[in-house]
Amino acid sequence: MGALNSVGLWTIIGLLGVAVPIIIHLLYRKHRRQTDWAAMELLRKALVTRSGQVKIEDLLILLLRCLALALLALALMRITLDSKSVIGEERIGMVVAIDASYSMNHGLNSRFADAVEKAREIFEGTAKEGDPVSIVLMSSRPEILLRSARYDPIQVKTILDELDGAGPNSLNLETNIELLDELVAELKTPGKEVFLITDSQEMDWAELPPAAQDSLENLQENANVFVIPAVNAGEDNLAIESLNYTFGSLRKSGEARFTALVRNTGRSDEKTAKVEFYVDDTLIERKQVGSLAAGESRPLEFTAQFEKAGNVSLRAELTNDDLADDNVRHAVARIRPGIQVLLLEGDIENAVGNRSGGYYAKVALSPRDSDDEEGVVVNEIDPADFALEERLKDYDVVVMNNVLTVSSSTATKLKRFVSEGGGLIVFAGDRVEASTYNQSLGAAGEGILPAELGEVSSSETKEGWTMEAAKSDHLLAQLTARYPEKLLDAIRITKQIEATPIENGEVLITSQSGNPVLLSRSTGSGTVLLFTTSASKRWNNLPREPLYAILLQQAVTMLTSDPDRLQLTVGSDASLPLTERAAGDFVDLLSPGTEEPEKIRVIQNGDQLAAPVSLTKHGIYEIKAEEDKPGVAIAANVNASESNVRVVESGALTITLDPTGVKVISGEGSMSQAIEKERRGSELSHRLLLAALIVFILQSILARRFTNRINREDTKDLSATLQMSQVAAARRS
Known part of the structure; x- marks a missing residue:
């Protein structure tokens, strides 16, 4: 047994209500006047019997009035019973939650x-x-279609008829x-079902x-x-x-x-599938x-040329x-x-036989030694001149080779440069503090x-340490992992700065x-x-190996255009980084499946400007370039883990959920009957x-009946008549 409304509040109100007729009864007794006179003494014995009868009648009416008010207070308290009962009225609040993740779209009849x-x-x-109901579509972005509304069959039918498929x-x-749980708390019914x-x-x-x-x-x-x-x-x-x-x-x-990467996420073998690769819809x-x-997967490689x-x-x-x-x-x-x-060259010597790290880096990045606009152009400066470099945004990558120190102003410029999308490569060396x-x-x-x-750590042997790829999905780690083992074993490191990775x-x-030899961190x-x-051969023999050029070239490519970083998940919110705009400006966002762009307001997101976007569909989201203002594009894809369409059988699901008390209703038999069998909760209000109401009417009838009987009695005594009139007036109150 329980109550839907406050027990304490309605108990106090009920007690106050019950006290009202008692107080009225006592007040009438207190204000009754008694006058002693000789003739009255002769009639006192005759009135004793009648007075006792009146008191019993008054007490009965008083009890009925108190009972009516107590029942009213209990009704407003909304007393409930946890089990089915013939004296209670069954009232059930329902929350129906439908899984709307994209695996629910599986099958011709989904x-x-x-x-x-x-x-x-x-x-x-x-x-x-009339009972309260809620309807929810469950996913990573849940949607409430109906919230604690009185059940209207026509309204609910309309809502369900409009559902034509799960989202992405x-x-x-x-x-x-x-x-x-939040929706259940809103249900004001004795029985609640989810x-x-x-x-x-x-x-x-x-x-x-x-x-x-x-x-x-x-x-x-x-x-x-x-x-x-389902x-x-x-x-x-x-x-x-x-x-x-x-x-x-x-x-x-x-x-x-x-x-x-194609994976079979079902239970049967697949043999006839094909994959098509498109570039700009071609x-x-x-x-x-x-x-x-x-459960098996297979990678398929495609080659694209960019004109x-x-x-x-x-x-x-x-x-x-x-x-x-x-x-x-x-x-x-x-x-x-x-x-x-932009190369900040910190090595002092750069002579034949003792080339600087900057020299090897330039050779690796621009092997043709040309300023071809379609290649990598390296501009070398002294680190001391970096403070004078005002057009840092003209560069895509900054390489720091064995730079002695980094001032606070230089650090601030580099932080802003990286946060806005630039790449930074730092090489250690004997001059690095x-x-x-x-x-x-x-x-x-x-x-x-x-x-x-x-501190700087040196190998105890002349040969030095070998190196290997860490367990990572990063492009540079994967390149190192695929590098021929014999060639990788030829690379030796004699010195390196000890590094403790941050979180x-x-x-x-x-x-x-x-x-660690190579570490990465995303910032903005x-x-x-x-x-x-080092970038030179003073601490290793890496510059003479092909892997050196491969790593640097791919590092620069990745830092300037990392396709994997431009892939986000449907159902999340993203902030597209922008440059050459101001907070409060509006930009045109083209979303998948739309022809007309949407106006998006530019906001300040930490250290950078961004356009907030809600990724509701898979495809390409793009803000077009405007004159000298660059555009930006990202790809949104579904969560690959949801592709696993294998399901748990009802029996196994029942065992899994048994400790929680949650019941599984399988397709066997009538679902409605199974629900009714487990249904609990009735209300007495x-x-x-x-x-x-019945008690109140009863006391009214009795009060009138008792009063009428008093009025019909023929008494010649004035005092008795006055006393009975007073009793009748009190009963009418």
Whole structure:
């Protein structure tokens, strides 16, 4: 038993109400006047019997009036019963949550369509008109279609009829359960029910994370929770999990390789699928996927040539299967007309036999030693002249080689440069003062270095340390991992600065000593790369090896146009970084599937200007360039983890959810009957109001009847007549 309204408040109000007729009764007794006179003494005995009868009648009327007010207070308190009862009125508040993640679109007759029909059956078979109901579409961006509204069959039917498919989002179970708990708290009914209609994907339901299990247990404490699987016959699916830049030049007239990873996320083998590769909506290449067993993946490489500079859209598309949302993957390549590099040369000597690190870096980046506008142009300056460099935005990458110290003003300029999308490469050397770097560029300063620098470490052997790729998906780590083992073993490092990676710093290459050789860190829209060894041959033999040029060329390419970094997930919010604009300006955003651009207001996002964008569809989002104001484009793709269409069977799901108390209703038998069997919760307010009304009418009838009998009595005694009149007046009150 419980109450929907405040027990304390309505108890106080009820007691005050009950006290009213008692106070009135006592006041009438207090103000009764008594006059002693001789003749009255003769009649006193005759009145004693009648007076006792009147007191009993008054007490009965008083009790009935108090009972009527007490019943009224209990009715307004809204007393509820946890179990079914013939004396209570069944009232159930319902929250129906439909899984709207894109895996629900699987099948010709989709799981989502089955979920909508199950929701329709729940409402039509178990809901009562006037009871509060809510309808929610569950995903990473949940949508409330109806919130704590009185159940109207026509309104609910209209809402369900308008649902034609799930969105492109994934499912965040914990976030949705928290929302359902909030909606349950709004229901003012003795019985509360929550229905989760889902395809019960393995990734979400096979093993519930502790946070999700705790959320479900908490929800079950506040409502009766049911999970209703919505599935179709098949569990077959192929998905393109990624489309990544692999290698090559992202410059005008350049050529680059991209890799599309295709995975079989279903339960059966697939043999006939094809993948088509598009550049700016032009079909470039088509490849057979070949036979793929369940759970197996296969990378397919495509080559693209770029004839012009600008943002280029890339797309890998899979032949249609039972789930269309994950058959396409988008990417954006920012093609440069050329790359401008500013080299801060810190090495003092640069002679034959003792070349500087800057010399080797320039040779690696511009092997033709030309100022070809479509290549990499390196401008070398003395670090002391960096403060005079006013047009830093004319450069794409800054390379610092063995620079002695970094002033606070230089650090500030570099921080702004990187935050606005520039790339920074830092090489160590014998002139680098680690403490100064930590103070200006590290955590104590502008905070852009990926590690805290320490002492110089030397190899105990003359041969030095070998190096190897760290476990990372980063392009430079992958290039090192694919480099021939014999050639990689020939690279030796004799000295390096010890480096302790910070929290968001990523190690890409390590030496045999365990110390990082190359680290990366993203800052704002740009990236910082840190080599803990020298760019020259003084601390290693790397400059004479082909890997040196490969790493530098790919590093510069990645820093200026990283297609992988321009890929975001549908269902998230993004801030597109902008330059040459001002906060408050409006820019034109072209979204996927639209022909007319949308006006977006530019905001200040930390140290940079940005355009806030909500990614609701997969495809390319682009802000066009305007005169001398550069544009920006990003690709939005579905969450690849949602492609797993394998489901948990009802029996296994029941075992998983048993500790939480949540019940699973499978397709066997009538769903409405199963719900009615588990239904609990009734309210006594209407019954109590009726009882209060009956008691009130009863006391009115008795009061009138008793009063009329007094009026009909024939008494010749004036005092008795006055006394009876006073009693009648009190009863009418």
